[in-house]
Amino acid sequence: MKIVVCIKQVPDAKNVRIDPHTHTLVRQGVESIINPFDLFAVEAALRLKDRHGAHVTVMTMGPPQAEEALRDVLSRGVDDAVLLSDRAFAGADTWATATALAAAIRKLGDVSLVFCGKQAVDGDTAQVGPELATLLDIPYATFVKQVELEDEGHLRVVRKTDEGTEVWRLPLPALVTVLRDVGDPRLPSVKHKMRAKKATVPVWSAADVGLPEDRVGLKGSFTQVVRLFSPPKRADRWMLEGPVADQVEKLYQYLKEAKVPGL
Amino acid sequence: MKALIDLEKCTACGVCQDVCPVGAISVPETHAVVSDDCTLCGMCVDTCEFQAIRLPDVGAGVVSDAAAYRGVWAFAEWRRGTVHRVSYELLSAARRLADKKGVECAAVLLGENLSSAAEELLRYGADVVYVVDHPALKDFTDEAYSRCLVELVRDKKPEILLAGATSMGRSFIPRVAAMLQTGLTADCTDLDISEDGLLLQTRPAFGGNVMATIICPYGRPQMATVRPRVMRPEIQPRNGRIQRVALPEDVFRTRVQVLEVIPEEDTTARLSEAEVIISGGRGLQKAENFRMVEELARLFKGAVGASRSAVEEGWAPVSHQVGQTGQTVSPTLYMAIGISGAIQHIVGMQGSKIIVAVNKDPEAPIFDVATCGVVADLFEFVPAFIERVKRAG
Numbered sequence: 001m002k003i004v005v006c007i008k009q010v011p012d013a014k015n016v017r018i019d020p021h022t023h024t025l026v027r028q029g030v031e032s033i034i035n036p037f038d039l040f041a042v043e044a045a046l047r048l049k050d051r052h053g054a055h056v057t058v059m060t061m062g063p064p065q066a067e068e069a070l071r072d073v074l075s076r077g078v079d080d081a082v083l084l085s086d087r088a089f090a091g092a093d094t095w096a097t098a099t100a101l102a103a104a105i106r107k108l109g110d111v112s113l114v115f116c117g118k119q120a121v122d123g124d125t126a127q128v129g130p131e132l133a134t135l136l137d138i139p140y141a142t143f144v145k146q147v148e149l150e151d152e153g154h155l156r157v158v159r160k161t162d163e164g165t166e167v168w169r170l171p172l173p174a175l176v177t178v179l180r181d182v183g184d185p186r187l188p189s190v191k192h193k194m195r196a197k198k199a200t201v202p203v204w205s206a207a208d209v210g211l212p213e214d215r216v217g218l219k220g221s222f223t224q225v226v227r228l229f230s231p232p233k234r235a236d237r238w239m240l241e242g243p244v245a246d247q248v249e250k251l252y253q254y255l256k257e258a259k260v261p262g263l
Numbered sequence: 264m265k266a267l268i269d270l271e272k273c274t275a276c277g278v279c280q281d282v283c284p285v286g287a288i289s290v291p292e293t294h295a296v297v298s299d300d301c302t303l304c305g306m307c308v309d310t311c312e313f314q315a316i317r318l319p320d321v322g323a324g325v326v327s328d329a330a331a332y333r334g335v336w337a338f339a340e341w342r343r344g345t346v347h348r349v350s351y352e353l354l355s356a357a358r359r360l361a362d363k364k365g366v367e368c369a370a371v372l373l374g375e376n377l378s379s380a381a382e383e384l385l386r387y388g389a390d391v392v393y394v395v396d397h398p399a400l401k402d403f404t405d406e407a408y409s410r411c412l413v414e415l416v417r418d419k420k421p422e423i424l425l426a427g428a429t430s431m432g433r434s435f436i437p438r439v440a441a442m443l444q445t446g447l448t449a450d451c452t453d454l455d456i457s458e459d460g461l462l463l464q465t466r467p468a469f470g471g472n473v474m475a476t477i478i479c480p481y482g483r484p485q486m487a488t489v490r491p492r493v494m495r496p497e498i499q500p501r502n503g504r505i506q507r508v509a510l511p512e513d514v515f516r517t518r519v520q521v522l523e524v525i526p527e528e529d530t531t532a533r534l535s536e537a538e539v540i541i542s543g544g545r546g547l548q549k550a551e552n553f554r555m556v557e558e559l560a561r562l563f564k565g566a567v568g569a570s571r572s573a574v575e576e577g578w579a580p581v582s583h584q585v586g587q588t589g590q591t592v593s594p595t596l597y598m599a600i601g602i603s604g605a606i607q608h609i610v611g612m613q614g615s616k617i618i619v620a621v622n623k624d625p626e627a628p629i630f631d632v633a634t635c636g637v638v639a640d641l642f643e644f645v646p647a648f649i650e651r652v653k654r655a656g
Contacts, residue, residue: 091303222446
């Protein structure tokens, strides 16, 4: 069974904010991390590999530096990696990203299962997974906390909804986006680290996956950011100090006046 | 492609150089220069006070018949017999946008046995409610729900389509956008119409540290999901009409089999639905003390949240975790007890309306996002506060 895991390199959340005084974006270093949810996707794939045997490929679209993220995942036991990197991919929205990933997955061929994280923590859109599945014309399940291979051709998943859980059965090939409940990501092992170091990571361009330049990146995108700004400031914060009894009464009255439900 | 500098307007002030997250901008002499490292993220564009920077245009989705698309739609979320509140919020937002554009406002209702639900939607400002009532829509599946909505859109051609950023909307709406080959903006917190009639979609990015306004210039409909509890539902009854739509059977076919639907009995675990969330962190010191958080949550009829450390200590199950790898929540009241406020936690709750933080360290970062900060020993404050709430009045 061939499994593909899609990952994304994201800026570390603490590095991105708008300076409240100058209203400009502050970057403290340019540290990137692997999107935390994607590490759970890697773990979900490796657990299936452990139990049933599988060939797991990790894939990302990003600048050349994203290779570092792929090597990190290789050192956790994934079999091989593909980097989609091309100037033409720059500025992609979720649709153009899904378009490139779908073309690359088609090129790999014969993929039974695609794992993605629930969402990336920089954009928080949760759109690439479902869009990718739609482009590949395969069924999918989002927000999955448990994955089991029922038989050769079917997956049984438990997904979390706003109201509880649902158990679904999906025919393979399929795509699944996962929550952290699938299990904590394993750490890199010495053995796999050695292999990861030596591994060659193929770099595929838009042309390599058979896409014209106007189907990818900003040119292939529907949406465009027109403005970035600081979140509106909160009303002045109110600090309650002094004796506990006063604090309790003041907070109670404050919440009562604000008509907080349940009071 | 890279960001474009208007040489006439650029004053070589260097502000863009400082904000570029990939270090792609340099200002050698008379004007800024963008290198091939540019990822077209757009961060420099808005920081330039001389409007000297712009991005190349997006290219996808040029529809020859954009003018044929008219009207604003809200997807009404039906969940086992009731219309979810977010539907009324969306409909009120759709009404406002439709009025601004001078077009019709519609709601789309999919489900099974939808007798009274459609009437209710008319009270919130819909000119028309499209209803697809079919046994196959009893359980939500991405495929059947997408196909239905796509069929309706293809037939009626709305220019704007809104849906809730709920577990349902966030799951199937991207499929709808992909099938219709148009853009989609997730999790909007503000919507407006631009001077040239486009939908301005504003959403938090980078965990809420930055707000971004996004447009979809050529794709139709312009699609957005909207966070629950952001828009205000307004009753504004109209002489609207209900239109039942019959679709061909193959529209309802799905490859996924729904085996079980298990509602969460423990309402304290329904974080995304809760109006009040009481959350506890490491400051509680041990599992027994976490019971105070649960008791307070029960008094408010709210949900119990937990910081990552509280979950790692085993005081609360992972399903209660709020923050970057847990859930993003935006209740009316979020009360953080003994949570210092690591950025990973803050990005998951800073959209809450009222944030009360209880911590004995006045320097704790949680106070930076709090609307009301209580500097106190939580072991004194919380029991006293519980007593006060019990006493009420």
